[in-house]
Amino acid sequence: MDPRSEVLLRQQALFTGNLLLAGLPADDLLGQLPDAHGWSWHAGDHGSLTARFAARCHFGVEPGEKTFDAAVLFLPKSRELTDYLLHALASRLAGRELYLVGEKRAGIERAAKQLQPFGKPRKLDSARHCQLWQVTVENAPVTPDLNALAQRYELPLDDGVLTVVSLPGVFSHGRLDRGTALFLEHLDKLPTGHLLDFGCGAGVLGAVLKRRYPESQVTMLDVDAFAAASSRLTLAANNLEAEVITGDGIDAAPKNLMSILTNPPFHEGVHTHYQATEHLLRQAVKHLEHKGELRLVANSFLKYPPLIEQHLGPCATLGEGQGFKIYRAKRH
The missing domain is CATH 3.40.50.150 (Vaccinia Virus protein VP39)
Structure with a gap:
């Protein structure tokens, strides 16, 4: 299990219901969160997830048409990509929860500041050399034009x-x-x-x-x-x-x-x-x-x-x- 997924599962009570996992790793997280679905832009990860969890993962550069009540973004490498992904998710989560999880060496503390335009971020957990952050989307942005x-x-x-x-x-x-x-x-x-x-x-x-x-x-x-x-x-x-x-x-x-x-x-x-x-x-x-x-x-x-x-x-x-x-x- 990816350490970022392990951090999520330490707070599993937060992640019930209709949850979107954006950029999720190809591990068993969808198996542990049966009501969640994934969004991947990595063809290898998407293929592995689809083979195990048929019809529960969407592939592409946009979140897809399926609705979600909360979302978790697994921090990507690029700051510009992180910004686009957060705006794409937050635009559909007015008044609801957006989470960001990533490794410390990948810059999760710096990236957490990118949550500030949407509300007041707070750190929920720090473990496995990772951090989990959350923001209630009070200022929903317009859907970004990629x-x-x-x-x-x-x-x-x-x-x-x-x-x-x-x-x-x-x-x-x-x-x-x-x-x-x-x-x-x-x-x-x-x-x-x-x-x-x-x-x-x-x-x-x-x-x-x-x-x-x-x-x-x-x-x-x-x-x-x-x-x-x-x-x-x-x-x-x-x-x-x-x-x-x-x-x-x-x-x-x-x-x-x-x-x-x-x-x-x-x-x-x-x-x-x-x-x-x-x-x-x-x-x-x-x-x-x-x-x-x-x-x-x-x-x-x-x-x-x-x-x-x-x-x-x-x-x-x-x-x-x-x-x-x-x-x-x-x-x-």
């Missing part, structure tokens, strides 16, 4: 300016990260065919690919609903069309790909995770056609080449700079 919170920036490229649109919580929100900037310099001579932008984020890579290789089919995949929504906004802003899907890692990707291109994150929340990338490197061969290739940008200190060579083939370094390297391997 698209109005998007940040846009212009990316000058050799073939023209690309408009990038990113939503709160999406990787490198409102700016181009150094790894992707380097990657954009090494997208030439890709094999013709179906291309995958794995971990698409705000859609920079996928949009550039579609513009540079208009005859190729481009699919963009991310585990996060806000990233997928951002990618769709970026495509629309540039009058481009590509398939955007959500799923938990490479297993959700199409087969028969000619290229997999990725700038994989290795942070998830406040924890460091390499599993999704390592799983990608092990499974890429199953998704690539003969002579299809993988291109990956990664921090130079990450020892990916041995894993790439073990599961795919000889690994070449196409470029490096500012602490990043571009790797390429082809399926033989």
